[in-house]
Amino acid sequence: MSANYEPNIVAFLCNWCSYAGADLAGTSRVHYPANIQVIRVMCSGRVNPLYVMNALQQGADGVLISGCHPGDCHYMEGNFYARRRMGMLKDLMEFVGVDPKRFHMSWVSASEGHKWKEVVEKTVEDAREAGPFEGFRRRQIDW
Amino acid sequence: MTEKPKVGVYVCHCGINISATVDVETVADYALKLPNVEVARTYSYMCSDPGQVLIKNDIKEHGLNRVIVASCSPRMHEPTFRKAIQEAGLNPYYLEMANIREQCSWVHEDMEEATAKSKKLVAAAVAKVRLLEALESKEVDAEPAALVIGAGIAGIQAALDIADAGFKVFLVEKTPSVGGRMAQLDKTFPTLDCSACILTPKMVDCASHPNIELLSYSEVEEIGGYIGNFDVKVRKKARYVDFDKCTGCGDCAAECRVKDRFPSEFDQGMGKRSAIYLPFPQAVPAKYTIDPESCLYLTKGKCGKNPKCQEVCKAEAINFDQEDEIVEFKVGAVIVATGFDPFDASRKPEYGYADYPNVITGMEMERLVSASGPTGGKVTVFNGEEEIEPKEIAFIKCVGSRDASVGNEYCSRVCCMYVAKQAHLIRDKIPDANIRVYYIDVRAFGKGFEEFYDRVRRENVRYIRGNPSEIFKRGNKLVVKVEDTLTATPLEDEVDLVVLGVGLEPRADMREIMDLLRLSQSPDKFFLEAHPKLRPVDTATEGVFLAGCCQGPKDIPDTVAQAKGAASSAMIPLARGKVMISAQVAEVNEATCRGCGFCVNICPYTAVELVTINRFGHEVEVARVNEALCKGCGSCSAGCLSDSIQPKSFRDYQILPQIAALGVLK
Numbered sequence: 152m153s154a155n156y157e158p159n160i161v162a163f164l165c166n167w168c169s170y171a172g173a174d175l176a177g178t179s180r181v182h183y184p185a186n187i188q189v190i191r192v193m194c195s196g197r198v199n200p201l202y203v204m205n206a207l208q209q210g211a212d213g214v215l216i217s218g219c220h221p222g223d224c225h226y227m228e229g230n231f232y233a234r235r236r237m238g239m240l241k242d243l244m245e246f247v248g249v250d251p252k253r254f255h256m257s258w259v260s261a262s263e264g265h266k267w268k269e270v271v272e273k274t275v276e277d278a279r280e281a282g283p284f285e286g287f288r289r290r291q292i293d294w
Numbered sequence: 295m296t297e298k299p300k301v302g303v304y305v306c307h308c309g310i311n312i313s314a315t316v317d318v319e320t321v322a323d324y325a326l327k328l329p330n331v332e333v334a335r336t337y338s339y340m341c342s343d344p345g346q347v348l349i350k351n352d353i354k355e356h357g358l359n360r361v362i363v364a365s366c367s368p369r370m371h372e373p374t375f376r377k378a379i380q381e382a383g384l385n386p387y388y389l390e391m392a393n394i395r396e397q398c399s400w401v402h403e404d405m406e407e408a409t410a411k412s413k414k415l416v417a418a419a420v421a422k423v424r425l426l427e428a429l430e431s432k433e434v435d436a437e438p439a440a441l442v443i444g445a446g447i448a449g450i451q452a453a454l455d456i457a458d459a460g461f462k463v464f465l466v467e468k469t470p471s472v473g474g475r476m477a478q479l480d481k482t483f484p485t486l487d488c489s490a491c492i493l494t495p496k497m498v499d500c501a502s503h504p505n506i507e508l509l510s511y512s513e514v515e516e517i518g519g520y521i522g523n524f525d526v527k528v529r530k531k532a533r534y535v536d537f538d539k540c541t542g543c544g545d546c547a548a549e550c551r552v553k554d555r556f557p558s559e560f561d562q563g564m565g566k567r568s569a570i571y572l573p574f575p576q577a578v579p580a581k582y583t584i585d586p587e588s589c590l591y592l593t594k595g596k597c598g599k600n601p602k603c604q605e606v607c608k609a610e611a612i613n614f615d616q617e618d619e620i621v622e623f624k625v626g627a628v629i630v631a632t633g634f635d636p637f638d639a640s641r642k643p644e645y646g647y648a649d650y651p652n653v654i655t656g657m658e659m660e661r662l663v664s665a666s667g668p669t670g671g672k673v674t675v676f677n678g679e680e681e682i683e684p685k686e687i688a689f690i691k692c693v694g695s696r697d698a699s700v701g702n703e704y705c706s707r708v709c710c711m712y713v714a715k716q717a718h719l720i721r722d723k724i725p726d727a728n729i730r731v732y733y734i735d736v737r738a739f740g741k742g743f744e745e746f747y748d749r750v751r752r753e754n755v756r757y758i759r760g761n762p763s764e765i766f767k768r769g770n771k772l773v774v775k776v777e778d779t780l781t782a783t784p785l786e787d788e789v790d791l792v793v794l795g796v797g798l799e800p801r802a803d804m805r806e807i808m809d810l811l812r813l814s815q816s817p818d819k820f821f822l823e824a825h826p827k828l829r830p831v832d833t834a835t836e837g838v839f840l841a842g843c844c845q846g847p848k849d850i851p852d853t854v855a856q857a858k859g860a861a862s863s864a865m866i867p868l869a870r871g872k873v874m875i876s877a878q879v880a881e882v883n884e885a886t887c888r889g890c891g892f893c894v895n896i897c898p899y900t901a902v903e904l905v906t907i908n909r910f911g912h913e914v915e916v917a918r919v920n921e922a923l924c925k926g927c928g929s930c931s932a933g934c935l936s937d938s939i940q941p942k943s944f945r946d947y948q949i950l951p952q953i954a955a956l957g958v959l960k
Contacts, residue, residue, distance in 0.1 A: 161956050166369070167834055168814070174367045177396030185407035188414055188956045189397055191368065192944055193878070197928030205950060209957030225812050225834065226927035227898040236932065261834070262817045268401075 158212040158278035160187040160271075163202065165195045165230070168219035171261035179264045183271040186278075187215065194218070196229025200240040203254060208287040213253045213278030217270065220258040230258070249286055252277035299424040302333040302358040303416060304349055306340035306365035308395055315399035317409045321364065324413045328420045332356050340365050341374055349375070350382040359384065360423045364392035364416050385428035387877065387943060392419040414956055421951035429877035429942055434922060436522030436626040436867040438462065443514055443807065446474020447493060447850060448842025448857040449631035450500050455861035457505035461868045464623060465500060466528055467510045469559075471577035472497050474633055475843075478560060478657065480664035482850055483715040484746030490576060490666070497578040509621065510579055517810045520925070521837025522626045522873035532616040534584035534592070535570070539611035542580035546570045546603035546612065556588045558668075562658045565668030570603050570612075575666060584612075626873070627837045627864035630821065631857065632807055634843035637694025637702070637796040645693065645794055646765045651676045652684070652772060653765060653792045655693075656712055663719045673723050675791050677770045684790035687720060688774050689713045689731040690762055695797030695847075696734065704818045706797030706847040710737045713795045714747050717755040730756040730787070732776055740849065760785070765792055798847040811838050820846045831860040837873070839864050879924035880931065880941045882917045887938040889915030893930035899923045902930060902939070 164170040170191050176183070192198060195218025203214045216237055218230040237256045245251050255277065257270045303325035307313040318336045325334040333352050337345045340363055352358055361384065363375050368391040376386035392415040402408040438461050442453045445467035453465045465472070476482075477497075479489035501508050509528055516527040547553070550568035557563035560573045567573075569589040570582050584592065584603070591597035591614060604612040636657045639647035647653045652675040654662070665671040674681050691713055695706040710733070717729050736757065738747040751757060762776040771788040778785055800819045807813065812835050814822040821844050824832035831839045841860040842853040867873045880893075884907060893902045894917060901923035904915045917939055928941035937946055 159957065161953060170367075171369060171834075174369055174393075174396040177367070177398075177400035180400055182403055183401055185398075185402040185404065185411045188411065188418070189393070190418070190949065190952050190956070191393075192928065192949070193941065194927035194929060197932055197941065197944060199932040199946070202949065202953060206953045206957055209954045211953075211957045219814075222809075223812075223814065226925060226929065227812070229898070229927045229929045232896060232929050232933065261814050261822060 156279070156283060158186055158275060158283075159210060160213045160215060160274055160278055161206040161211040162187050162189045162215040162217065162274075163192055163195065163198045164189050165218040165225070166191055166193050167225035168223065168261050169195075169217035169257075169259040169267070172259040172263045172267045175262065175264035176267045181264050181268045183268040184275045186275045187271050194224065194226045194229035195233035196224075196226065198233060200236050203237075203240060204287070207249070207253065207284055212281070212284045213255070213274055215255045215257065215270070215274045217257045217259050220260055223260065250281040252281045253284060297359060299330045299360050300332045300356065300358050301330045301360040301362060301420055301423055302349065302352050302356065303331055303335075303362045303364065303420070304340050304345075305334070305336045305394075305416070306345070306363065307336060307338045308365060309338065312365070312395050312399040315402060315405055315408045316394055316412045317405060320409055321394075321412045321416060325416050325420070328417055330360075330424050331420060332358060341371050346375075346378040349378055353379065353382040353384060360388050360426065362390050362392060362416065362419045362423050364394050364412065364419070366395040367393045367397070387429040388423070388426055390419040390423040390426065392416045418952040418955040421955040422948050425948045425951065426943060431874045431877045432921065433872045434522060434875055436871055436873045437524075437624045438868045438871065439464065439623070439625045440627045440629060440864050440868060441466065441514070441524065441526050441625040442629045442631060444468075444474070444631040444633055444842070444844070445472035445500070445508070445510070446631060446633045446842060447476040447496075448633070448853045449474070449629070450496050451854050451857035452629045452631060452841050452861040452864070453500050453506055454496065454503065455858055456865055456868070457503045459865055459869075461505065461865065463506045464526070464528070464625060465506055465508050466512050466514055467508070468513055469573065470511045470533070470581075470583040471573045471579070472500060472508065472510060473576075473578065476850060477574065477576070478562070479660050480667070481715060481719060483711040484740075484742040486715070486718075494576045494578075497576070501578045508579065511583060512621075514810060515620070517628065519624075520875065522867050524625050524628055524837065526623055526625055528621045530619040530621055532586075532618050533581065534586070534589070534612065534614055534616050535582050536611040536613050536616075537579075537581055539609045540581045541609050541611075542572065542582065544572065544582070545606045545608070546582055547572065549602040549606045551590055551597055551602050552588060556585070561661045561668045562655075564658055564661055626868050627839065628811065629839045629841055629860045629864055630807060630811065630813070630844055631841040631860075632801055632804065632844040634798040634847065635801050637700075637799050639693060639794045639796050641700050642693055644764045645690065645762070645792070647794060650765070650767060650772060651678065652790060653794065655794050655796045656709065656716065657796065659716050659793045660712075663716065663723065671723075673720060677790060678767070679770050682790060683724060685724070685727050686771075686789040687727055687729045687791045687793065688787060688789045689717060689729070689793045689795055690774070691731065691733045691795040692761070693794040693796045694799065702797060702799065702818070704847065705737060707737070708847060708849050709795040709797055711740070711743055711746070711849070713793070714738075714750045714755075716793065718750050718753060721753045721755065729754075730758055732758055732760050732762050732774070734759070734761055740851070798843055801844065804844065811835055813838070816846070818846065820844065831856055831863050837867060875922065876926055878926040878941060878943045879921045880919045880926065880928065880939050882919060883938045883940070884916045886936050887916040888936055889917065890935060891917070892933050892935065893917050893939045896930050896933045898929070899925060901925075
């Protein structure tokens with residue numbers, strides 16, 4: 152692992168809570184690492200577990216999914232689905248040998264700009280410890 | 295998608311909000327090299343009129359059919375730019391925004407890092423925008439009626455405004471009478487208007503208005519549907535008194551076997567009421583209610599030979615068999631005006647509120663000075679030995695406000711002024727009283743407030759800067775232990791009465807409303823508005839608006855102003871008669887759907903159902919989406935085994951390229 156390795160994090164944020172919380176972090180000028188790139192979805196329940204695998208395969212070193220607090224979902228129960236799916240995915244990832252530190256799930260509400268900063272810092276720090284991810288690279292096939 | 299995508303990328307400086315941290319020119323140059331990008335420009339304020347004109351001209355000149363604006367959050371300006379490209383003839387859903395302000399320039403300091411991140415966000419936006427589809431928003435009819443929850447001054451004002459404009463209003467109040475907290479107040483600062491005198495006409499109006507259906511002693515049980523078409527279910531709790539027969543004469547309360555045994559909620563527990571009661575003399579509706587928790591007959595099943603109230607009621611209105619009633623109706627908009635709870639002073643045990651009868655709260659003082667209060671307006675207190683007229687009186691401000699130790703960091707905005715007002719009222723009633731106010735700061739910010747504060751000080755009310763640490767008893771006096779921080783003098787001040795200037799807190803039962811309407815809380819735990827500056831009465835749920843102290847502490851003028859604002863916002867869909875429903879709903883590919891029904895089970899809105907179709911001569915079941923019910927969350931899609939159900943604008947084939955762009959570009 153090179154000393155100046157910077158992990159590349161892809162984050163999926165629900166529109167109503169976490170994305171708004173990340174916006175609030177911006178409005179409040181809370182600073183956090185630039186390693187994180189956000190993809191906005193309407194609900195954390197939209198995130199197909201395969202997106203996580205896909206992100207790791209495409210070159211992400213860590214993935215974060217963040218939604219509304221349990222019970223506060225704008226769509227009533229989408230974050231419960233997300234929680235189940237991602238819990239299962241996490242077990243599966245451990246089983247196939249992916250460091251679970253690469254994968255985080257959090258609940259950040261629209262008013263939790265500071266919590267968003269903490270979540271990002273933790274995610275980046277864990278991904279940094281886990282090192283560059285090479286596990287799912289597509290094999291070069293010579294014909 | 296027959297035409298080749300031609301993308302225009304517009305990078306905003308946002309003054310220096312973005313350009314101070316992100317090298318916008320580099321981002322634009324980079325964007326120009328991305329596939330399908332025809333034009334990439336920067337401009338100081340993309341959202342301004344010239345900025346929008348720039349985009350519109352490019353759409354026409356370069357034949358652009360996709361637009362990316364790299365600027366602020368889409369939660370801020372997506373509607374602005376959708377409208378702009380629509381005016382230039384593009385489908386409004388051919389827009390993607392890259393959030394390089396809230397989630398880049400404002401949160402990162404290093405220009406190199408922030409610029410690199412902006413490039414990636416723009417690349418991801420390009421990857422997605424090429425694959426976006428044209429969508430048509432649909433219009434549906436809006437029910438020309440509104441629901442107002444809570445009938446304090448905020449709810450009453452909002453209901454009256456909407457009803458006066460000609461729309462039906464359902465005004466739901468939990469307690470037996472409308473009026474709320476304002477009805478409990480004696481005078482209002484700074485004008486010293488009698489609170490009841492200015493409120494009661496409005497209370498009567500809202501009960502008699504032909505367009506208002508007042509549902510008192512009722513609670514909202516369920517709200518379904520969406521803006522324009524909310525389905526509401528309200529529980530009218532049993533009063534055990536026939537609403538139409540009761541004349542409000544009060545014979546029942548006078549004869550009740552447990553007459554004046556229970557603390558009156560309206561008098562903050564200082565006065566007493568019977569089991570059958572009218573909360574206060576001016577209550578609207580003027581109908582009696584039996585409290586099922588204190589009535590002998592309802593708790594023990596027996597009240598003498600016959601319940602007294604039933605014996606004396608000439609109108610034969612008492613009905614112990616009455617049951618809760620469910621009322622259902624449809625509305626186009628909802629206003630939440632559920633108010634606040636006063637801070638529970640026993641959470642500051644050092645002030646001895648729970649221990650000493652002569653430590654009282656501001657709300658209790660309000661009832662004590664009121665002519666309609668438990669003492670008829672005479673200020674007397676029990677000092678532990680005898681009932682006395684207090685001569686030494688101390689007020690303590692910021693009790694439960696600006697106090698992180700109880701979790702309330704905010705200022706409650708009314709305590710400074712109600713304390714000044716109560717000091718003035720006591721000065722009137724007890725001219726030789728020695729009154730002092732312990733304060734941290736005096737915030738007299740409103741119209742006429744500073745002048746009033748000045749007047750009160752001239753009436754020989756001493757303001758002493760210091761936050762008392764403790765109150766304890768010495769003989770028949772209370773001792774306020776405090777440091778006068780202006781002179782750095784520790785004081786032990788002996789007084790007869792301490793009034794705690796308690797702050798305002800979110801209602802303990804606000805969770806119920808949050809769950810009903812999918813509302814969020816701000817850090818102070820009051821309801822969260824859609825935007826703190828520009829959408830102060832809106833919520834994240836379309837068609838639901840906030841009025842009054844449920845959104846944050848405020849005084850009566852601010853509450854009334856906000857109620858009027860919420861009323862006018864709520865009337866927009868009602869007056870138009872139509873609302874736009876989002877086009878970003880889920881769609882099923884019937885060719886690949888295998889009809890397993892997973893999505894049907896997942897959908898929280900029952901928007902998906904299985905239908906039978908004929909596929910090449912075979913009857914098969916497939917899922918179908920009801921677009922009016924679907925809210926586009928996409929939970930169904932992530933659970934679909936064959937990726938057949940997809941939310942428009944957030945389809946797999948639109949998100950996966952975004953992931954690829956962010957992953958590959960390290």
